[in-house]
Amino acid sequence: MMTKYLCPWQDPFCGLFLRAQLKVCKGLCRQSLSRLALEKEPNLSSVPDRKLEKMDTFILYAVAGLCLLASFLKNRGKTSLALRKAYKAFEGILPQLLVVLMLVSVALAVLDTSTVSLVIGKDSGVFGVLIAALIGAITLIPGFVAFPAAAALLHNEAGTVQIAAFVSTLMMVGVVTLPLEMQYFGKRTALLRNGAAFLFSLVAAVFVGWVVGL
């Protein structure tokens, strides 16, 4: 007997059925993926909770508080001078701080984990490493947000070298904080430091990738 159709899915009825199934499957997949993304993936630009950072900040405040108290008990005049100096130093860089604040917000609104994951897959090669390094250089994210996000990216098939480049420039290079750095170190030193740190991060990334792959 000659079959009218070479494959069962060329049969209109069967085809319809299959197509409907496919649609349901796709829908389910998409749903579970988006739920996964919502629940599990820490996002660079999502506002994190501060639990992990608290310890750090607490110690900082404890040390500052104790020093201030000791200083106050020893010499009131000197302590008030110290506080006045602290305020002067703060007020001196307030404009730069405000600029940095706005630059960071824009950078992190545009560059989030999904942007990053688009460009730093395992097969993205040199280009992926460069892009990852650039994104790390531009953004300013506390480590307790960045590391889980980086781990999630690694889990989603991002390359180790790319992630290492991202983490490394994230810590060493600060494009958005340049206005602040220049205020203290001058244009030339600030640019040199960031440039050197960027180049070095690429080397470090290759090294880390090599060690992890051993």
Next chain:
Amino acid sequence: MNTIVRRYGFVLAVAFLFAIFLATWPLYQHKATGMLLFQAETMLLVIPPIFILLGLLDVWVPREQMMRFMGSGSGAKGVLLAFLFGSFAAGPLYGAFPVAAVLMKKGASFTNILIFIGAWSTTKLPMLLFESAALGPRFALARLAIDIVGIALIAVAIKAAISPKEVDALYAKAAKML
């Protein structure tokens, strides 16, 4: 009044651009404002203790003592101290710059300042533990090892690239910061 306008003119310009950004891409509005608040919170949280500490440092630590420990004649001891000082610090990198300014005012050598900045940026101890938990000890330790080399290399390179005259100018500027 005039000086305030001059000092904050750039801030206003950036704020204006920021407003334009929000208005042009409503898609990013929520994320950008959320991030602005989050980063502002971080700054407000971290800045007061850091600035209080550097004010106290400036008032209480005599210049001679700092020069002995971290000055140009301090050798390996100064390098190690700068490295440890940076590694045990807390807070984002922008917190390191004002501290560096006080160290400069107190006579720490330029190389040590650069090492301090480098250590603050990458080898902070609490962060290292956290990185190790998230990305694996192999990843974290490999990065720590290569970063220690990198910090030294970058410090030496910048020291060589910046003329002593420029360094003097930076020190003079730092002394005026507080």
